Amino acid sequence: MPKAFEDFFGNGNKQQQQQRGGPEGGKRQRQPPLPETPSPPNANIILGTLLGTYVLYKITEPSENGRELTWQTFRTSFLNKGMVDRLVVVNRDMVRVYLRPEAVSLGISRQQQFYFSIGSVASFENNLEKAQNELGIPSNERIPVTFRDEVGLGNAFIHFAPTLLLIGAFMYLSRRVGGAGGGGGAGGQGGGIFGIGKSKAKMFNQESQVKVKFKDVAGADEAKEEIMEFVKFLKNPTAYERLGATIPKGAILSGPPGTGKTLFAKATAGEAGVPFLSVSGSEFVEMFVGVGPSRVRDLFATAKKNAPCIIFVDEIDAIGKARGKGGSFGSNDERESTLNQLLVEMDGFDSSEHVVVLAGTNRSDVLDPALLRPGRFDRHIAIDRPDIGGRAQIFKVHLKPIKTHENMEQLSRKLAALTPGFSGADIRNVCNEAALIAARHLKDQVDEHDFEQAIERVIAGLEKKSRVLSPEEKKTVAYHEAGHAVAGWYLQHADPLLKVSIIPRGVAALGYAQYLPKDQYLYSVKQMLDRMCMTLGGRVSEQIFFDTITTGAHDDLQKVTKMAYAQVTVYGMNEKVGPMSFDDPQAEQQFQKPFSEQTATLIDDEVRSLVNQAYDRTLQLLTERKEEVEKVAQLLLQKEVISREDMEQLLGRRPFNEITIYDEYVQKKVTYSYRFLLEISW
Template sequence: MISRTALPLRHLTGTAKPGPPHEAPKPPASPSGPSWPVWLIPIATILALGLLIGLTSSGAKSTSYPYSVFLTKVEARQVKAVTIDSGGAITGTLANGSAFTSQIPTALGAGSLEQELRADGVQITGTQASSGGGTAAVWLVFLLPFALMVGLFLWLGRAARRAGGTGLSTVGRSRAKIIEAERPETGFADVAGYEGVKREVSEIVDFLRRPERYAAAGAQGPRGVIMVGPPGTGKTLIARAVAGEADVPFLSVTGSGFVEMFVGVGASRVRDLFNEARKRAPSIIFIDEIDAVGGRRGSGGRLGGNDEREQTLNQLLAEMDGFDQSSGIVVLAATNRPDALDPALLRAGRFDREVVVPLPNQAERAAIIAVHAKGKRIAPDVDLGVVARGTPGFSGADLATLINEAAINAVRDNRAIIERDDLDAARDRVLLGRRETSNALLPEERRSVAVHESGHALVAALCEHADPVAKVTILPSGMALGATEQLPEAERHLYSEAYLGDLLAVRLGGRAAELVVFGEGSSGAANDLAGATQIAVRMVREFGLSPELGPVGYGSQSMEFLGAQDDGPLSRPYSEATQRAVDEEVARLLRRAEQRALELLREHRAALDILADLLLARETLDGSVVREVLAEEPQPRDVSSPLIA
């Protein structure tokens, strides 16, 4: 029974659909030597194997006899002729013409054997032992497979280079995607919202278009601009829009494309990337996910400077210092981990500006939704402004998924028009997950979920500063058995103490309803308790809203907008005594919020029962139903409910 109360800001931002794709021009074929026929390699392999077998096999079939058997055949006058070399090896011919071989034991010598052979009339021939042929065969056995592998490797490399691939000579080449001046058709008009960000980067466009204006005033244009924002913010789209507005070549590469297993490849690719940019100047270099190559040097326990990533970063720093600003080269970079970047990369003269691409506000979300809704049939009664108001913390990627899920939901119902219910179902899918139709609850569990969600909804409706209730449901979705959704009336940037107090009461309203109705809590409030505790901790540690600690704030070192978690206990900048005081204040805030929720629900017990029964009957209720139940609530009745302290 996970409850969705006030929707926190989530770490994503809007993007707009890029311009229509175009087929990139084919690069000119690189000159190469005469091409080898494809059938030449297997034929050469077969011939070489045949030669190897012929050399290692004997010319005539012969039988090898032990020395004792050889002596027996000599005594039986079956041996016609023998040839004995200086090493004691015997080759000969029997009386019937068959060949044989044998070996004289070195310790016995051949003195007595010679006399016996003469006595039996055997023709004897002596020869010098020679291992030249055998040695050549052995060397051929070992070297031929290696030679075949080298030949095949070289042939594949030549074929890859002819096909425009990455042979050995192209390992150090940059893998940047080069889009010529006439190709980028994405402009600022294609980026929905983000007017502040577009104004920030418009100076880059002006510098690339009219550099003489800056030269006349003695001003220098930006050398590098780094865009910082959560994943899916649209940083790549904004970079393409800059290139499209400036009408200059756009060289795009990812940070991971520099570093591979070969040492020195990353530095070589950085040099090649900037050389390509100089050839096409004025131009824009865009490095996406620069934290993959621009991380802090010496981090992670590494010693020395031989790490491939550090060499690549050093080369990148040298290249950014080395090119002339008047050449019209601007380096754009994007990352969602600015805290992991090396300080030398962010200093003035390299990346002169840092542009934060934030989450879209309500007006920007409406513009982004309108972009993604193009080409889709939307029902006339659908208000995109209401959809934007109900999606705080959504990014452009989330909003694109929202519209797509709504269209899929319409197709499931055999419709081609997207209705309001489709958008509501799609929002639940994005926030909560897939609807679990097969996860049937027991009757007592459905009753408990209904009471729990009714408690959230009633407390939210009764608290003055809480966001209005939009929908209450007991249909399981994802990890949630039920949900209470609230829509803020306006985009909030500051949160007052009264608002945070109401937020804690709403979070604990589900558990309070279980205590009022059943007299005991359940495991369904686990997510509510975790969320409420996190809010209370920030109220005490960061916002200074605790009279016990006073106006003291211990802010987190993590980047909250990137979704980073709070620092661990080892990095706490305060003592154990202060931590004990923080824990006591957090517990006090939570107990006070729970007590307030209990008092509100006891006072409106009749409305709680009516709302729970309606949820059991309808499974999903609109926020207006909650307000109607409170308006038509009968007089409070004296009902004593047990409470677990």
């Protein structure tokens, strides 16, 4: 094990090495008996609390020789008999009675003390003077009264108890933070409240903790090939350095959530066999000034000690946003100071130190340009959502622990075709949900139907069996979904239909239609118009078959409005506005539009015209196909869920020569394999 790991793990590792026979593999030596285990901290705290409580009670406990009197007892037993020598008023609320020596004749011990409480000094003086007047005591023989302020040890302790408790709690918390921070920091050094500037990065031991390899990462072959260069350099740096080449200091892994950025970083560390320091960008910034830069310095110092190693900063946009935006005060100053220190550190360490910095973010567009320049984060690796082939590979990885009798190759292809747009995290969730559904029904194997239900669960949400619709609402939902289905069936550029359901799901979905979109990156004007018409099919169907419209088309109208505005303001697909795009991701926080009021009015008019055009076209289509909508709605009311095969039986095949992604990727492969088997048998 390298010396850097001994420095990191401290004496605990050294003790383990001694028990194993030493790092050089010498002979085993008999270990001396271990010392007695000290009492746990919690037992010591409880014991100290009980002891302190007992001492405080003994201090504040009244004296055993003291006896409290009432005013009447004091007067009749002592004052009237002339036994009182003097009186001492203590702290203006208690009177201590000192008796004459003759009181011993009455059987009173000299050690006996008497006292009584008073409400106020004035009232006590009036009562004493009145009593002495009644007894006829001359002025020169009257009882002397003195006043004294005393602070006992118990009272003093009570006064200082809050301060002592605060100091004790502070010391206890600092020791707890020290115990947790000493081993949790990147360097494993310095604890307590004074170790707040230490990095919170977690180090993973390449020998036992980083088990992820590139075989566990699927669906991103290009990104895997690009990042493999870091692995090759960390494994064999001399092959590059002898030719004068230097490894890039860092790489930005950017992409949507759930695409596997953190998994890629772990796989890089696992393949390279080097230490892996993982930290989140938000852990650098605290409420204390200067903590962020201090943690950045400590992180890079630890990385240099353990070189070669990999630093992975997740969600780097927490500290790496472009400077000079959103004011220059408060936490923004601290964030910029942390970013400046990160820039300095990445320039400070040399490539020969064999430290690679990987960073993950979902918002690479908001990062500071100084962070992305060559010499800091040289490589920009985009990890996007996988295509259908990548999804099939990811399904194969996550289907391995699932107990199923299905053909793994065929199942992964079918599920990949049914999950367009899914990320790696979504695919893993689908496999887990399928296993949960099968376990819920007490099955021994997870079958294909469970996976289909899991996909519906992820897309539309859980079935709301408790949500019972009235007959009128159910009929409205059925005709609404039938309008979507029929409109998409007769529009050439609409996505192929897979399933229609009127079973309530999720929070607000009373019904849904599932389609099979292609992995498409370019859309024409005709394709976008057909998509808008299909989305408006539910609203138009309600208008045709009912006297009124409902709120069920709220989500559809939002989608159509966004699509229309995107055509006019982003893609330049409108003749009157012209080939202009007003989309600027860098200027999200601006408070004024990048166009004039006249242009804004023109954009609104063109968007309204575009939506109305799609609405009129859909109304004409569904009016002509009113009988087909009626058939589909009645079948939905009868079965609640209908498939593509049911639609083909009702309406016939779509009037277009089409090959769906399901036919192309699933059925074609099955047909080819069947033909291959026939040829072998022949």
